Amino acid sequence: MSEAAVRHRVRVWCASVRGTDWYYRLKQRPSLQVVFVLLAIILTAAVFSPIAAPQDPAATCLYEKNQWMSTEHWFGTDYLGRDLFSRVLCGLQTSMVVAVTTIAITFVAGAAVGSYAGYNGGWAGTCIARIIDVFLAFPSIILALALVTLLGSGVLNMILVLSVVQWASFARLMRGQVLAEKNAEYVLSAQAAGLPNWWILVKHLLPNCIMPVVVLATMDLGHTILTISTLSFLGLGLPPSIPEWGFMIHAGLGDMRTAPLNVIVPGLAITFVTLLFNLAGEGIRDITDPHMDVEGSL
Amino acid sequence: MNILEVEHLHVTFPARRGSIRASQDVSFSVKEGEICVLVGETGSGKSVIGQAILHLLPQSAMVSGSIRYAGEEILSLPESAFSRLRGHAISFIPQDPIGSLDPLMRCGRQVAEALETRGVPKEMRPSRVTSLLSALSFPDPDLVAVSYPHELSGGMCQRLTTGIALASSPHLLVADEPTKGLDYVSRKRTIEMFLDLKVKGTDSILMITHDLELADLIGDTAGVLYSGELVEFGPAAEVFGHPLHPYTKGLIAALPKNGMRPMRGVCPGLAALPKGCYFQDRCPAPCTTDLHPPMHDVCGRQVRCSRC
Numbered sequence A: 001m002s003e004a005a006v007r008h009r010v011r012v013w014c015a016s017v018r019g020t021d022w023y024y025r026l027k028q029r030p031s032l033q034v035v036f037v038l039l040a041i042i043l044t045a046a047v048f049s050p051i052a053a054p055q056d057p058a059a060t061c062l063y064e065k066n067q068w069m070s071t072e073h074w075f076g077t078d079y080l081g082r083d084l085f086s087r088v089l090c091g092l093q094t095s096m097v098v099a100v101t102t103i104a105i106t107f108v109a110g111a112a113v114g115s116y117a118g119y120n121g122g123w124a125g126t127c128i129a130r131i132i133d134v135f136l137a138f139p140s141i142i143l144a145l146a147l148v149t150l151l152g153s154g155v156l157n158m159i160l161v162l163s164v165v166q167w168a169s170f171a172r173l174m175r176g177q178v179l180a181e182k183n184a185e186y187v188l189s190a191q192a193a194g195l196p197n198w199w200i201l202v203k204h205l206l207p208n209c210i211m212p213v214v215v216l217a218t219m220d221l222g223h224t225i226l227t228i229s230t231l232s233f234l235g236l237g238l239p240p241s242i243p244e245w246g247f248m249i250h251a252g253l254g255d256m257r258t259a260p261l262n263v264i265v266p267g268l269a270i271t272f273v274t275l276l277f278n279l280a281g282e283g284i285r286d287i288t289d290p291h292m293d294v295e296g297s298l
Numbered sequence B: 001m002n003i004l005e006v007e008h009l010h011v012t013f014p015a016r017r018g019s020i021r022a023s024q025d026v027s028f029s030v031k032e033g034e035i036c037v038l039v040g041e042t043g044s045g046k047s048v049i050g051q052a053i054l055h056l057l058p059q060s061a062m063v064s065g066s067i068r069y070a071g072e073e074i075l076s077l078p079e080s081a082f083s084r085l086r087g088h089a090i091s092f093i094p095q096d097p098i099g100s101l102d103p104l105m106r107c108g109r110q111v112a113e114a115l116e117t118r119g120v121p122k123e124m125r126p127s128r129v130t131s132l133l134s135a136l137s138f139p140d141p142d143l144v145a146v147s148y149p150h151e152l153s154g155g156m157c158q159r160l161t162t163g164i165a166l167a168s169s170p171h172l173l174v175a176d177e178p179t180k181g182l183d184y185v186s187r188k189r190t191i192e193m194f195l196d197l198k199v200k201g202t203d204s205i206l207m208i209t210h211d212l213e214l215a216d217l218i219g220d221t222a223g224v225l226y227s228g229e230l231v232e233f234g235p236a237a238e239v240f241g242h243p244l245h246p247y248t249k250g251l252i253a254a255l256p257k258n259g260m261r262p263m264r265g266v267c268p269g270l271a272a273l274p275k276g277c278y279f280q281d282r283c284p285a286p287c288t289t290d291l292h293p294p295m296h297d298v299c300g301r302q303v304r305c306s307r308c
Helices: A003-020 A022-027 A030-052 A084-120 A122-137 A140-151 A155-182 A185-192 A197-233 A245-255 A261-288 B046-053 B107-117 B122-135 B141-145 B154-166 B184-200 B212-218 B236-241 B246-253
Strands: B002-014 B019-031 B035-039 B062-069 B090-093 B172-176 B204-209 B221-226 B229-235 B296-298 B301-303
Touching: A003 B141, A022 A030, A022 A261, A030 A084, A030 A261, A084 A122, A084 A155, A084 A197, A084 A245, A084 A261, A122 A155, A140 A155, A140 A197, A155 A197, A185 A197, A185 B090, A197 A245, A197 A261, A245 A261, B002 B046, B002 B204, B019 B035, B019 B046, B019 B062, B019 B204, B019 B221, B019 B229, B035 B046, B035 B212, B046 B062, B046 B172, B046 B204, B090 B154, B107 B122, B107 B141, B107 B154, B122 B141, B122 B154, B154 B172, B154 B184, B184 B204, B184 B212, B204 B212, B212 B236, B221 B236, B221 B246, B229 B236, B229 B246, B236 B246
Parallel strands: B035 B204, B035 B221, B090 B172, B172 B204
Antiparallel strands: B002 B019, B002 B062, B221 B229, B229 B301, B296 B301
8 A cells, every 4th residue: 555545544544533432532631531530430439338338337436426537537437426438438329329310210201301392392392391491490499398398208209309300401401402403404404315204303313412411411410419418408308317418417517616527528528529520511511522523633 | 208397386484464475386397307497586486496396395384386296296295105205216405515414423424324215235335425425526535424514614515415415316306506605616616516417417407596607507497586486487598698588687787797787676575576577666677567477488488578
């Protein structure tokens, strides 16, 4: 092969790698790699937290209460002498289980309802849109409080309540996306090219609509964790037997002056995880959009 | 033999007050292997005719008249029966080349998709895509095939949409303003591409354009539209060489190469058309009657002017 031919093959190959390869775009963003590595650590920790926790999160020892950081208790102990590091780790699992399940339910329900309302329109679509508006007009925390009071606490009830509160924002985004894209010129030209309707929906419309919803889902994971903590802080979330960040802050509030770690450790955990999911959401948007490719980056 | 016959096509859109008559009593035909161009200014109902042929008008449009493809009435065909023609025997090149391509799908994949619906087996598709793209004078078809639409220029996207339309080797190609919004070089390339298609002489083409130069170069027959109706239809060389209707004369006099003398006035709104001839307000020698002039034969072509 001549040099020109080799160079040509390399250009074609590079172009083909660049497009699909989300990995390639990730490689160009070192800060995002850090975010994803931290996210992987968090998720692994969440899965293995009962095994990984150095001490029993429920074991009380009143002789060792409200201690500062030490080699034995990395983040100190709380007002009952329980190891704070183990409790934060187990609280992570609680938060992640509730948040991920909630987001999975709301994502599927919101995307299905929203795309139906957007694509079909008509009176059914308008009705759904108004119902979404009603849900969004309600302050979410107040709606959640009312529902929790009605249903009682517990992990399943928490998931149910959060799903009811959050599905509307997914449905609205999906409906807006489908409404904007369904009249796009490329949909018309796909029709003109004789492609069947289901094909246009699945292969053209959906990929062009779904990405902002995925980004919203990632960012909402952080938001959901925050809501769980808020509800628990107010004493309405999960039963006190389950380690949970919001409840830890609530319980530690009384000893805040003498033992600030009771509040600081779970507070920082909430901040850190919420921030991480927000950054990851933005990152996913950046690496999945071919428009973000820097011109001449190869 | 006529591959396409359009007779008394009326397209009306309901509006808040009254209705908008986007296309009125349009009749013309395209012979096999012939290139027919429809010219007219913006809002003269050119694109509506193309979309009516392809059943791509919005649901609210009221369409009447008759459109026959190879002798078969297609205007009244239900969607299920028409979909076997659309994209197969009749192809469409949409107006906006960049917007017409799916922004998230590689260009080669989009051409392959058109082949896929025609039942071309999977292992043959890549080579067919490459040969199709090189036939459209892409210097580097492999690179184009793995690119995304936003990485191509407007002219390249134009050729790509043409490629998608040609993938099914259609009998009739409807091209909607293929040179709209292109710079001089891309426009020249597009014109060359259509000239090339004409030389190969396989398809009948109905081209909708406001580019008179393009129409003159490639058209076999030409129709001039004004306010939704045909005002002149005949062999392209005669229509552009010796125009009969005062509107056609005005259009040709307004070309830069002819001294760029614009016509006076503007065309009337489609919602409130005047009685009698629609061109009367701008006509250099307006007639005095209130009767709407019919299309009539004048030395081998049809003109809608009572003075001709």
